[in-house]
Amino acid sequence: MVKQTLSIGGMTCAACAGRIEKVVRKLSGIKQANVNLASEKLFVEFDGAVLSIAAIKSAVVKIGYSASDIAKDGAQDADKAKKQKEIAILKTKLIISAVFAAPLLYIAMVPMVNWLKDLPFPTFLLPMSYPLVYALTEFLLTIPVIAAGYKFYTIGFKALIGRSPNMDSLIAVGTTSAVIYSVYNTIQIALGNFTAVEFLYFETAGVIITLILLGKFLESKSKGRTSEAIKKLMGLAPKTAIVMRDGKELEMLISQVMTGDIILVRPGEKIPVDGIVLDGNTAIDESMLTGESMPVDKKAGDSVVGGSLNTTGAIHFKAVKVGADTVLSQIIKLVEEAQGSKAPIAQMADIVSGYFVPIVCLIALGAGALWFISGAALPFSLKIFISILVIACPCALGLATPTAIMVATGKGAENGILIKSGEALETAHKIKTIVFDKTGTITQGKPAVSDIVVTNGIEERYLLKIAASGEKQSEHPLGQAIVNKADNQELFPISDFQSITGRGIKFCADGKTVLAGNKKLMDESGISLTVIGQDSDRLADEGKTPMFISIDGKIAGIIAVADLIKNSSAAAIKALHNLGIETVMITGDNKKTAAVIAKQAGIDKVLAEVLPNDKSNEIKKLQSGAKITAMVGDGINDAPALAQADIGIAIGSGTDIAMESADIVLMRGDLTDVSTAIELSKQTIRNIKQNLCWAFGYNVIGIPIAAGLLYIFGGPLLNPIFAAAAMSLSSVSVLTNALRLKKFKPKAEVL
């Protein structure tokens, strides 16, 4: 299967998006086709053996839209330039339109509106003295406005002829009716029927076009802001890198950097690609990628990620991943795919949009005809017809969901939360239970020294130093924890090192014979543990692993090692409880250890001694009560459970497989981001519901008013100009509401 994204031009409303999807989905070999109206992109998944991208493009072009590839290299610049050009053209059109529509509106309204009648008016244009000159002037002022909005006509009528009318069709039909009727009346004036000057609607057409162009202009500006997050991500990667070739520093384009290249990064410069530090020490600011505000210390052997900022020292590193393989590229791809995906809540809007425009056309025709039949004059009926056409707003319906998803996924990415689809974003707000893997998720995943108990006159510092001296030769993770704890101490040289499998180690240091290992090692060596027996039991009860140290045949103390819970775990669990979510921990560990960790973290329920293969079954059981269940994990063994859960949340520092299986990836591995993701989901869904409510409500209220419902009961009749203004406002208001999500702040940060 081939996945590709195309840039689509010429769309104006949800009906356009629906039409493109419909046509592309009919192509043989297509698996998926989703159009994002807000980002103006078509995401397709198809069988490359059956279908080609050229055929897909051709099908799109055939129905009146443009389809082009999205440039891979310099995508940000190309996309930005294209959008800016579009906005500039739209601005020019708007200016032309406004320049001519303003005097048009003035000469049309001053004679008509009481409170404007004292405004100056050119005598040579007085409608009741020079009706033909007046009509021709209005007509001439309308021509440039129509020309500025010609796309509404080319696209609108084409769609109408293709029996898939869209928003442009409504505008085109409405304004064309106004212009044709006005031209007819101009001819009537020329023929001597001067009263026809009362029935000129050039200004209606002109102002409608101008207001719609204004709406489109504001919309395009707002749309640009919805994808700012992805632009920020794209802008993270520097354009050039300093590559060491033959001992020389060569500055070259980032696209020319190859795997294995040695790259120099000075303080203040950005890391161009992913790699491993070869020499030098520095602190790297990875906040733009992970949301983690503190710079991370890096030394030889540590990995660096493209797009992060080198803050303090110069380093050389070896490029490991370049181009599309870098973490940054993967993140951008992931966010783009999420922004292009559809949330289930969008389906209702899609279905309505598909029928919306034809129904509106029928309502407009029906209402106009009914008024005419019931005795209303033709101009009145025409006004009703035009008002209904222009007040109906399918574009607000089409923008309601994708704009909110775009802003929310972008906002998530800014905070180090990668939400991989609109569906995941929507489902997250319904989560009732969250299952956490223990090791590496709730705990740090790396054993660390938790307690040191000394006896027989040995000092704590000495005990650690001598134990670490021996463990440095060991490869056991528990031993490594002791070495890490003694990191700053100068160790003793050792001799006669011996590793005893399943027991521990034996060695000589500081002229003494030392044993370090488990109780079995001590028992087998005849070393009495009586003096520290109580401490040993207590540590075991706390879920810690006691490592006994004996010096010259006498017990010297215990160094306990444990996989400690992360600093943020307890706070994260508490935040989830505040959201009313039940927390469960799943682990292969024994019940005792699991219970201790769960207690420390504040977890509600523990599923201990669960084999890796059974984790997904446990998730299934939890799901059986129709409870939306999420799984948070980091390891390969968590992948099946992540896939089984309604929402799989992977810790970003974990394995690639876990991240691939997950719906949400937490880049900085901080569990508080789980509640942040859920909060973001809740706010997004609330925002989408507000948008849909506004878009539906607007049409439900606007169309009957435009049809003259209030007028029947003695209320006002809606002027088509106000209908157009309201229509433009609806799209802009939906976008503005969606942009409010940009203000989203994780509660942890707020606190």
Place this chain on the structure above:
Amino acid sequence: MKKFSIVLISFVLIAFAAIAVQYDSLDVIGNGSLVSFEKILKILPKTPFKQNGDWIIESPGNKTKFVLAKSENQVNENAGGQYALYLEFDIAPFLKAGLNPDKLPENIIAAKNAIVIGREFKIKKLETMFTEPGDTLAYLYQKILNSNRSAIGYHSALDHYGIDLGNGNMFEWAKDSKTNDKDIVFVLNPQPFIDAGVNPEKIDGWLYAKVPIMDAKGKKTEVFKILKPFNLD
């Protein structure tokens, strides 16, 4: 887009220039009013005539006149000479309806037998016109049209053309006398007469009615008028 804008704006400017050049021929009301004025003159029961250099249009019954005076210094028997264009009508029905002539404003002249309502009309120019060769009423009307176009209007409710005599007073004639039952109408603003004691509903031979009008800007409104219509067919 730049070229497109330039072409578009150029086109509109050229079109506006063409309108300016053809402005007179596009004045459908002015030109139409002249044609219908000539037609009305032909169906008047009494052919308009010249008296002391003034052109006089008399209504049937000879008690109402529309006068195009040669000179503001021209003094006729009813002392209406200070106006270039004026309506002259019998004072008797107004007196009978309660008129106190002393309460009329200065611009309404109450003489012994008649009331005169009119307007000054760039009189010197008009005077010259009277002396131009081809001195006919239609020719004179055209001259008025050319020099004081704003005085000529169209009354859509009655399908009339009219000459504005100021202060809401008009002399109107039908655009199409064949289809209109009010071929000429003397239109008076009732307020000065009401203020002078006239009960507008009791003026013999005159109508007091609400008339839908549009001001020159096209703003619709309804106002009361005192009307004296004549069907000449």
